[in-house]
Structures are given as structure tokens and as C-alpha cells.
Amino acid sequence: MKIKNVKTLITQTKKLHLICNMTFAMLAAGSIYAQAPSTSAGPQESMRVSLYQLSTAGATTLADGNLTNYDDAYSNEVGDDALKMNNFGENFAILRSTQNLAIEQRRKIYDADTTFFSMWNMQQRNYRLIITTYNLEHPGLQGYFVDSYLNTSTPLALNSQNLINFAVTSVPGSFAAERFRIVFRNPTLTPLATLFTGFNGRLNGNKIDLQWNVTNEVAMREYVLERSLDRINFSSLFRAPATNTGSARAYASVDADYFKGDNFYRVKAVGLAGDVQYSSILKINGGGQTQEIMVYPNPVSDKKVNIMITSVNSGKYQLNLYNSAGSRIVLPSMQVTSGQNSQTIELPVTLATGIYRLKITSPENVSVVKTINVL
Numbered sequence: 001m002k003i004k005n006v007k008t009l010i011t012q013t014k015k016l017h018l019i020c021n022m023t024f025a026m027l028a029a030g031s032i033y034a035q036a037p038s039t040s041a042g043p044q045e046s047m048r049v050s051l052y053q054l055s056t057a058g059a060t061t062l063a064d065g066n067l068t069n070y071d072d073a074y075s076n077e078v079g080d081d082a083l084k085m086n087n088f089g090e091n092f093a094i095l096r097s098t099q100n101l102a103i104e105q106r107r108k109i110y111d112a113d114t115t116f117f118s119m120w121n122m123q124q125r126n127y128r129l130i131i132t133t134y135n136l137e138h139p140g141l142q143g144y145f146v147d148s149y150l151n152t153s154t155p156l157a158l159n160s161q162n163l164i165n166f167a168v169t170s171v172p173g174s175f176a177a178e179r180f181r182i183v184f185r186n187p188t189l190t191p192l193a194t195l196f197t198g199f200n201g202r203l204n205g206n207k208i209d210l211q212w213n214v215t216n217e218v219a220m221r222e223y224v225l226e227r228s229l230d231r232i233n234f235s236s237l238f239r240a241p242a243t244n245t246g247s248a249r250a251y252a253s254v255d256a257d258y259f260k261g262d263n264f265y266r267v268k269a270v271g272l273a274g275d276v277q278y279s280s281i282l283k284i285n286g287g288g289q290t291q292e293i294m295v296y297p298n299p300v301s302d303k304k305v306n307i308m309i310t311s312v313n314s315g316k317y318q319l320n321l322y323n324s325a326g327s328r329i330v331l332p333s334m335q336v337t338s339g340q341n342s343q344t345i346e347l348p349v350t351l352a353t354g355i356y357r358l359k360i361t362s363p364e365n366v367s368v369v370k371t372i373n374v375l
Helices: 006-029
Strands: 045-054 060-070 091-096 099-106 112-120 126-134 142-147 152-156 161-167 180-185 195-204 207-215 220-228 235-241 249-255 262-271 276-278 282-285 292-296 304-311 315-322 328-336 339-346 354-361 367-374
Touching (some): 045 112, 060 091, 099 112, 142 161, 152 161, 195 282, 249 262, 292 367, 304 328, 328 339
Antiparallel strands (some): 045 060, 045 126, 091 112, 142 152, 207 249, 220 262, 262 276, 262 282, 304 339, 315 328, 354 367
């Protein structure tokens, strides 16, 4: 090819660069991953993320994937990376500066970094992510897989294979484009943004006063006060934006809609990078009988389940059944009076055998979830 001038040379170079990026993107989407040569001493450092469809029998089918190469010769700015080619099926890309990437070339991680992901064209089904890390074990470095929909943070092995199962349902948050990210942190160099130094509360007349204390408050987004009746399933009660004073700070809230039985509280601290920490769980009795919910028999063998609710409050309880894919089946509601209440609920005769979650929601919009096995 004959180049007549510099402008033509630049144009041809850009076209070649785009073609290479497209080729790399297609390779990554097809599970054939490019491995860039390292210019630094030591083994090549990289992270490969593969998205699989997961069948009920446990079989997997590759849907998409991406790759990150780490080397000090690269820049953290978007440039020498492979753009993501859009698939007809599911897409799972690296999101960087509004660009979707199939392959990212990035500097080595020494203290902190975050990889953001973007997904689209997802189906309502179960999926598996296989996150394979190569030689990312720097002294003190820790990696966490963060799920913003489930509010979970899962530690990752940094020179091994990590399996993450998740489900996409009809709930919008389950298929949110930016649901997932991986946060790297070296606690010795970038300590956690906050540390709870105290959490206390007391029944004060017709309300429960709650207060929590933090220290070293930097790079925080907010605090979320959560309440539960069973110490397992928590719901949001109050949000307080962080002030980021860099020193000790006290926050307070009031629960005027507490239950007469046991109330469980915790505080979720959310950092600017999306990292999450929890306080200890605080139990405060509202001065009355503890609410109890029992579901029996379990397993359920004849499509009939008994629900017994002991409560000091009267009202209608909503019942919803969810299968493993997250699909909801609305069951007849249950009218409860003060004291002990028992009612037999007939499940749909066409209900398939399997494990289900029975969500029981009180008139105060507080939910308790019970797991049942339908035979």
C-alpha cells in the first residue's frame, strides 16, 4: 500500500487500530482470549471474566466474556483497549469512561482499583460468572465481587478461579446494566473508609432512639439504618448522607413505628466506591409479646401449608411465593388479629416440586421470608 502523505497515514492507522480492536472483541466474546505480552519483570497479570447460562441441571453454556491485562506499560485511560462488539444474545462488558470494552489494558494494581461491568440483553434465568485471576496476589491486596442488587461483597481469590451464580428475574434491579463491579483494595495503604465504634439504642416512650458512631470518616456516601423481625431479612428504615469530616462522628435516628416484640437493627455504611460495611446487630424489645411466624409442615406434600402468626397487632398479611428463578405467585392474604392465628393456605395444584421462598408481609410492610420444600 502506497502512502501519499501524513494525513493518509494517520487515517489508515486509525482504521487498522479499529479493525484490531474489533477482532480482539470478537475473540473475547467467543471465549478465545488474547494475552498481551508483559513488558515488566515477573509473570503476566490478568483477569478473565466469562458469563455462562446456567441450566437447572447445572449445565453451562458460554454467553460472553471479557479480559483485563495488567502491566505498568499500559495506561489506565481508555485508549489501547478493544471495544466491545454487540452480541445478539447476552452481553457482558467492562465499562470504563462510558465505553464498553471487551479487552482492557491497565496498569498493575498496587493499592486500589475498581473494574466496572455493564450487561445487557439478559434473559430471566440463572447465570454463572467464572472470574479467573492470574498472578494478582500483591502483598496485602484484596479483591471483592460487589453485587449492588443483593448488596453483597464476596472475597475473590487473586490467582485462581472464582464462581459467582446469580439470577435475572422480572425485578428491574436484577438486570440493571451496572449491577456488578470488582473492587480491589490494599487495607495497609487504603484502609476502609469508616469504622463503627459504637451502635446503641433504647425504648424511649413511644419511640426507639438509635445512635451510631464512626471514626476516620472519609470517602463515604451514606449510612442506611435497617430493621428486621427475624435477624435475617432486613429492610431500609432511614438514610443519612455522610458528612466526611475525616474524624469521629455520631449519627442518630428514631423508629416511631417499631413492633411490640423484638426489633433487630443494623447500619449499612456505603462508600463512594460502592464498598459496604455493616455495624453489629442491635436487638431492642418493644415492650410486648414477640411476634412469631411458623410455617408447617415442611416439606409440603399435599399442596397445603399451615401458617401460624402470633402478633399483638391486627391486620392483613400479604403472602407471595417465589421460585428459584424469582417468579412470583400471589397467594391468598391472611387476616390476623391480636394473639395466635393459624390458617391453611392451598398452593396451586399445578405447582412444580422444588424449593420456594414464602414471603409474608405485615400490614406495616415488614417482611419475613421462609424457605419451604414442595414435594
